Amino acid sequence: MSKSLVCACEDVTASEIEHAMTKGPCDIESIKRFTGFGTGMCQGKQCLNAVARLLEAKAPQKPAPEQLLAFTPRPPLFPTELSYWASASFDPALAPGGGVPGALDVTAPTLRPTAPIKSKAKIVIIGGGIMGLSLAWNLTLQGETDVVVLEQGYLCAGASGRNGGGIRAQWGTPTLITLARRSIELMQRFARDMGINVWFRQGGYLFLAKSDDVVRRIEKSARLHNQHGVPTEILTADAARDVVPELTMKGVKAAAWNPKDAVIFPWPFLWGYATQAQKRGVQVETFTRVQGFELSQGKVKKVITDRGDIECDTVVLAAGAWSAEIAKLAGVHLPNEPHRHEICSTEPLKPFLGPLVSVLDSGLYFSQSMRGEIVGGMGDPREPAGMNLGSTARFLTRYAQALTEQLPQAGAVKVLRQWSGPYDVTPDNSPILGKTPQLENLLHLSGFVGHGFMMAPAVTERMAKWMATGESDELFERFTLSRFAEGRLEREDMIIG
Ligand SMILES: Cc1cc2nc3c(=O)[nH]c(=O)nc-3n(C[C@H](O)[C@H](O)[C@H](O)COP(=O)(O)OP(=O)(O)OC[C@H]3O[C@@H](n4cnc5c(N)ncnc54)[C@H](O)[C@@H]3O)c2cc1C
Structure with a gap:
C-alpha cells in the first residue's frame, strides 16, 4: 500500500489510484470520477501528470495515449471570486452561445475497448447513467443477470455525472412525492448496502418564493406533501432566515421548508451500482456506442454497436437526453429535447449552509456539499434546445448576481470550476416509461x-419488478409514450429552472 499523496487537495493516495484501476476503465476521466483526484483547489495542475504516469505504469491494460489526456477543461482558468462575476454584464435578451467546449469526444475509436462484446443477451440497456445502471442492479435482485449495459463514454459522462446532487420529496404530484420518498430511503442506506460512500447529507430544502404565483404554488404543494407524510412547512421570510441566517431574503414573500430533503455526491452512486451489478453477472460496456437497430416483425432483434451487434429479447432505452436521437434509429419519435443546464462549484468552506436553497422564480439553486464547496446553478430561459455541453461567462455572471443578492458573503468565495449537463425535457416535465406502441420490446x-x-433508485426498483414479474404497475401505464398522442399529459410544476 503506497500512502504517498498524489492529489494533495483531495487527499488521494497512489494506492487509491491503483485501487480505482482494478475497479473499472483506466482512462483519466474514469479514474478522476472514482477517486475525486483533480477536483480540488489546483484543478489537477499538480496531480494530473502523476496519475497519468501511474496509469501508464500500472494499468492492467496499457492505456491509449488519448486515455492519458488531460481531462476536459473546466473554466474558469483560475479560481475567481463570485463578486468579480457578479460585477460583469451580460445581455439578457441574447441566447447563450456555445461557450468553452465541455466534453471529450468519448466516441473516439482509440478509447474503444478491444475485447469482443457479447453477441447475445436477454436484456440490453442503452445508457450507463444512473437510470441504466440502477435498473441493471435492480434486475439482478429480480434474478435477471443476463444483462448488458452499453455506455458510449465513461461512467458519469452524461447528466448523472454533471448534476447538483439535490434529493427532495417536495414535489407537486403524489407519484413523484412517493417515488422521491422511496429514493431518499434507498439513498440513505446506499453506503451500507453497496459499500461506497455517497456523502449523503440530510440538510433539508428551502424553496424561496418571490411572486404571488409561486407562493400559491408552494402552498398548494405543501398541502399535498403533508397529506403524503412529508413535513413541509410554509414559512414567512423572517422565519426562513432562522433556517439560514446568512440569507438576505431580498424580495422573498414566503418559503417552503422540508428538513428531510438532502444532498448527495452523484459519482459514487454510478460506481456503486455498476460494481455491484457486475459482481452479479451484468456486463457494463463503456466506450461502446449504439449506432442502430435491426428490426423484425415489430420487434428489435439486434442492437448494433461500434463493437459489434447484440441479439436480445428486450431493449431498454435509458440514454437520458440522448434518448430521442437513439429512438430515431429505430424509427420511433420521442418528444424529449435536450436543454443545457450550467452549474459551478466553489472552493471549499467550513460547513455553514444546512439546506439546499432554491429561488423557484428564477431557477437559482445552491447547496454546500460534504466537501464544503458551494455547488449551484440556474436555468436560462433563453437556452435553445440542443445537445450543448459548453460553459459560458454569461452563466457565471447571471448565477453570481442571483446568488450574491441572496447570500452576499458568497461574493468573496472563488469559483473553482464550471460545467454543464443536459436536462432531458418532455412536454409535461414527466418521464417516459414502459412500452413503445410499434415495438413492444423497446x-x-x-x-x-x-x-x-x-x-432513479425508486423508479428502477419498480421497473425491474415490472419487467421481471409482468405484474402491472400504474407507473408503466400512465407515463407511457402513447400519452402524448392521446393528449393525456402528466404535468409537474415543482421544477427548478
Ligand atoms: C446541471 C444539472 C443539474 C441537475 N441537478 C439535479 C439534482 O439536483 N437532482 C436530481 O435528481 N437530478 C438532477 N439533474 C438531472 C439528473 O442529472 C438526470 O435526470 C439524470 O442524471 C438522468 O440520468 P440518465 O441515466 O437518464 O441520463 P444520463 O446520466 O445522461 O445517462 C445517459 C447515458 O447515455 C449515454 N449515451 C448516449 N448516447 C449513447 C449511445 N448512442 N450509445 C450508448 N450510450 C449512449 C450517455 O453517454 C450517458 O452517459 C440535473 C441535471 C443537470 C444537467
Whole structure:
C-alpha cells in the first residue's frame, strides 16, 4: 500500500489510484470520477501528470495515449471570486452561445475497448447513467443477470455525472412525492448496502418564493406533501432566515421548508451500482456506442454497436437526453429535447449552509456539499434546445448576481470550476416509461428533466419488478409514450429552472 499523496487537495493516495484501476476503465476521466483526484483547489495542475504516469505504469491494460489526456477543461482558468462575476454584464435578451467546449469526444475509436462484446443477451440497456445502471442492479435482485449495459463514454459522462446532487420529496404530484420518498430511503442506506460512500447529507430544502404565483404554488404543494407524510412547512421570510441566517431574503414573500430533503455526491452512486451489478453477472460496456437497430416483425432483434451487434429479447432505452436521437434509429419519435443546464462549484468552506436553497422564480439553486464547496446553478430561459455541453461567462455572471443578492458573503468565495449537463425535457416535465406502441420490446426509461437522479433508485426498483414479474404497475401505464398522442399529459410544476 503506497500512502504517498498524489492529489494533495483531495487527499488521494497512489494506492487509491491503483485501487480505482482494478475497479473499472483506466482512462483519466474514469479514474478522476472514482477517486475525486483533480477536483480540488489546483484543478489537477499538480496531480494530473502523476496519475497519468501511474496509469501508464500500472494499468492492467496499457492505456491509449488519448486515455492519458488531460481531462476536459473546466473554466474558469483560475479560481475567481463570485463578486468579480457578479460585477460583469451580460445581455439578457441574447441566447447563450456555445461557450468553452465541455466534453471529450468519448466516441473516439482509440478509447474503444478491444475485447469482443457479447453477441447475445436477454436484456440490453442503452445508457450507463444512473437510470441504466440502477435498473441493471435492480434486475439482478429480480434474478435477471443476463444483462448488458452499453455506455458510449465513461461512467458519469452524461447528466448523472454533471448534476447538483439535490434529493427532495417536495414535489407537486403524489407519484413523484412517493417515488422521491422511496429514493431518499434507498439513498440513505446506499453506503451500507453497496459499500461506497455517497456523502449523503440530510440538510433539508428551502424553496424561496418571490411572486404571488409561486407562493400559491408552494402552498398548494405543501398541502399535498403533508397529506403524503412529508413535513413541509410554509414559512414567512423572517422565519426562513432562522433556517439560514446568512440569507438576505431580498424580495422573498414566503418559503417552503422540508428538513428531510438532502444532498448527495452523484459519482459514487454510478460506481456503486455498476460494481455491484457486475459482481452479479451484468456486463457494463463503456466506450461502446449504439449506432442502430435491426428490426423484425415489430420487434428489435439486434442492437448494433461500434463493437459489434447484440441479439436480445428486450431493449431498454435509458440514454437520458440522448434518448430521442437513439429512438430515431429505430424509427420511433420521442418528444424529449435536450436543454443545457450550467452549474459551478466553489472552493471549499467550513460547513455553514444546512439546506439546499432554491429561488423557484428564477431557477437559482445552491447547496454546500460534504466537501464544503458551494455547488449551484440556474436555468436560462433563453437556452435553445440542443445537445450543448459548453460553459459560458454569461452563466457565471447571471448565477453570481442571483446568488450574491441572496447570500452576499458568497461574493468573496472563488469559483473553482464550471460545467454543464443536459436536462432531458418532455412536454409535461414527466418521464417516459414502459412500452413503445410499434415495438413492444423497446422499453423507455427517459425524460426525467432535472430530477432523474433522485427518482432513479425508486423508479428502477419498480421497473425491474415490472419487467421481471409482468405484474402491472400504474407507473408503466400512465407515463407511457402513447400519452402524448392521446393528449393525456402528466404535468409537474415543482421544477427548478
Ligand atoms: C446541471 C444539472 C443539474 C441537475 N441537478 C439535479 C439534482 O439536483 N437532482 C436530481 O435528481 N437530478 C438532477 N439533474 C438531472 C439528473 O442529472 C438526470 O435526470 C439524470 O442524471 C438522468 O440520468 P440518465 O441515466 O437518464 O441520463 P444520463 O446520466 O445522461 O445517462 C445517459 C447515458 O447515455 C449515454 N449515451 C448516449 N448516447 C449513447 C449511445 N448512442 N450509445 C450508448 N450510450 C449512449 C450517455 O453517454 C450517458 O452517459 C440535473 C441535471 C443537470 C444537467
